[in-house]
Amino acid sequence: MGHPPIKRYFAAEQIRVAEEATGRLLADGVLMRRAASGLAGAVAAELRSRHGAVYGRAVTLVIGSGDNGGDALFAGAVLRRRGVAVSAVLTAPDRAHAAGLAAFRSAGGRVVDGVPDTAELVVDGVVGLRGTGPLREAAAAVFAQVRVPVVAVDVPSGVDADTGVVHDPSVRAEITVTFGARRIAHALAPAACGRVEVVDIGIDADGARVEMLSDRDVAEGWPLPGPASTKYTQGVVGVIAGSDRYPGAGILCSAGAVAATSGMVRYVGSAAATVVDHFPEVVVAPDLDGAGRVQAWVVGPGAGTDDAALELLRRVLATDVPVLVDADGLTVLAHHPELVVERHHPTLLTPHDGEFERLAGRSPGHDRLSAVRGLASALGATVLLKGKVTLVADPGGEVLVNDAGNSWAATAGAGDVLSGIAGALLAAGLSPRVAGAAAARVHALAADLAADGAPIGASELARAVRPAVRSLRAVR
Ligand SMILES: NC(=O)C1=CN([C@@H]2O[C@H](COP(=O)(O)OP(=O)(O)OC[C@H]3O[C@@H](n4cnc5c(N)ncnc54)[C@H](OP(=O)(O)O)[C@@H]3O)[C@@H](O)[C@H]2O)[C@@H](O)CC1
Numbered sequence: 001m002g003h004p005p006i007k008r009y010f011a012a013e014q015i016r017v018a019e020e021a022t023g024r025l026l027a028d029g030v031l032m033r034r035a036a037s038g039l040a041g042a043v044a045a046e047l048r049s050r051h052g053a054v055y056g057r058a059v060t061l062v063i064g065s066g067d068n069g070g071d072a073l074f075a076g077a078v079l080r081r082r083g084v085a086v087s088a089v090l091t092a093p094d095r096a097h098a099a100g101l102a103a104f105r106s107a108g109g110r111v112v113d114g115v116p117d118t119a120e121l122v123v124d125g126v127v128g129l130r131g132t133g134p135l136r137e138a139a140a141a142v143f144a145q146v147r148v149p150v151v152a153v154d155v156p157s158g159v160d161a162d163t164g165v166v167h168d169p170s171v172r173a174e175i176t177v178t179f180g181a182r183r184i185a186h187a188l189a190p191a192a193c194g195r196v197e198v199v200d201i202g203i204d205a206d207g208a209r210v211e212m213l214s215d216r217d218v219a220e221g222w223p224l225p226g227p228a229s230t231k232y233t234q235g236v237v238g239v240i241a242g243s244d245r246y247p248g249a250g251i252l253c254s255a256g257a258v259a260a261t262s263g264m265v266r267y268v269g270s271a272a273a274t275v276v277d278h279f280p281e282v283v284v285a286p287d288l289d290g291a292g293r294v295q296a297w298v299v300g301p302g303a304g305t306d307d308a309a310l311e312l313l314r315r316v317l318a319t320d321v322p323v324l325v326d327a328d329g330l331t332v333l334a335h336h337p338e339l340v341v342e343r344h345h346p347t348l349l350t351p352h353d354g355e356f357e358r359l360a361g362r363s364p365g366h367d368r369l370s371a372v373r374g375l376a377s378a379l380g381a382t383v384l385l386k387g388k389v390t391l392v393a394d395p396g397g398e399v400l401v402n403d404a405g406n407s408w409a410a411t412a413g414a415g416d417v418l419s420g421i422a423g424a425l426l427a428a429g430l431s432p433r434v435a436g437a438a439a440a441r442v443h444a445l446a447a448d449l450a451a452d453g454a455p456i457g458a459s460e461l462a463r464a465v466r467p468a469v470r471s472l473r474a475v476r
Pocket residue numbers: 019026029031032035036064065066067068069071126127128129130131132133134135136139153154155157158179201
């Protein structure tokens with residue numbers, strides 16, 4: 001997929017290696033000066049956009065014991081020279097970055113005991129890449145009083161850089177200014193980080209642990225019919241979903257599949273008549289034997305968990321086409337993991353937290369990245385863990401993340417629509433990881449467009465899948 005490039009997120013250790021590779025630049029403090037200058041620029045831009053000016057505004061730095069505080073102090077010195085009234089609260093006074101503090105003081109910066117009422121912006125320089133656990137007491141007491149926007153240096157303090165775990169208490173930032181490359185927390189803890197700005201300090205990090213497709217990546221990779229296309233070339237997706245008891249799941253899953261691509265949708269199951277009522281273009285069959293060929297299967301939403309459901313799942317997983325297993329299918333699979341472990345064709349499992357717990361034997365917990373990677377590796381299948389931030393992990397450890405950016409999709413049946421979209425993308429030939437991530441992006445956008453500020457049901461979401469694809473294509 002094309003430009004602008006996929007966003008890449010790195011572990012703290014990878015950043016350290018990249019910093020060390022610069023040799024003298026690191027040793028001579030050049031990297032820190034670059035970081036501080038970028039940070040000062042970001043703070044100044046924020047002051048200007050909020051208050052119309054930089055000169056005469058008031059900023060307070062909250063400083064910890066390491067280089068994170070050093071960045072903030074050097075930036076404070078730069079801001080001071082631009083006429084900003086800068087004060088600093090030292091949460092570990094004996095261990096504050098010595099050179100940074102000297103520069104700050106000599107530029108006229110004041111050290112204070114608490115954030116003054118006059119502060120218009122607070123800079124969080126408590127802890128960065130070396131942070132562990134929640135904000136410690138001294139810093140927590142300072143931030144408990146803060147009522148103005150916070151600019152976090154590198155990562156919001158109290159948020160784990162490598163897992164994105166948001167400890168309590170921790171800093172919630174409006175903007176996070178980071179250096180050289182994004183950290184994993186920036187993808188996994190978007191609410192704590194706010195807007196993330198990357199300052200170029202001349203380091204090259206390699207081998208990202210987590211990636212996020214850009215809108216343009218998704219638009220460019222989306223299957224569209226061309227001059228040589230036929231109804232078959234976009235891929236036929238088979239939907240096994242819904243039952244007499246839950247016909248809606250069959251409708252919603254088919255709705256996602258019909259809207260996502262121009263390929264053909266087949267439906268197998270007892271809700272066939274209802275599905276055709278809603279979507280005359282869907283070709284239905286009462287059972288697998290009469291279904292015809294497909295390029296991918298979606299199996300599970302509202303499809304039941306009895307012996308017949310197990311038998312159907314077993315047969316579908318024994319085929320050699322990509323298979324997406326969701327909902328009831330995952331519940332069945334939890335008792336028969338060998339059905340995926342022993343399968344050697346593309347497989348995408350799309351659990352929510354409850355289904356994840358059934359499959360993994362434990363809840364995803366706070367460290368969702370490790371959890372989803374662990375399950376993907378254990379089952380030898382791609383796992384898409386749902387939520388506001390959706391994670392899609394391949395068995396080899398590669399992870400794509402999607403932040404929905406809104407929560408309108410937290411409604412019954414929304415997952416059925418997602419599996420229909422992702423299934424259609426699998427049938428079109430996308431890999432499980434890209435199909436899952438692209439589907440999650442379009443699904444979240446569809447939810448936002450459909451809602452337009454008011455709650456929705458899943459049918460509304462499904463109707464907005466096309467407008468969502470259209471709007472992504474418009475940004476190209
Ligand atoms: N190297 C460079 O040139 C560049 C470096 N860069 C900057 O350096 C930052 C990394 O700096 P760093 O390695 O000094 O560690 P940092 O994150 O400041 O932690 C310091 C100490 O805080 C403590 N602590 C831990 N948890 C805590 C908590 N929850 N609450 C409170 N305190 C806590 C713990 O010490 P402890 O008290 O446990 O002994 C820890 O050792 C990086 O994020 C970036 O901003 C940029 O300038 C680019 C160039």
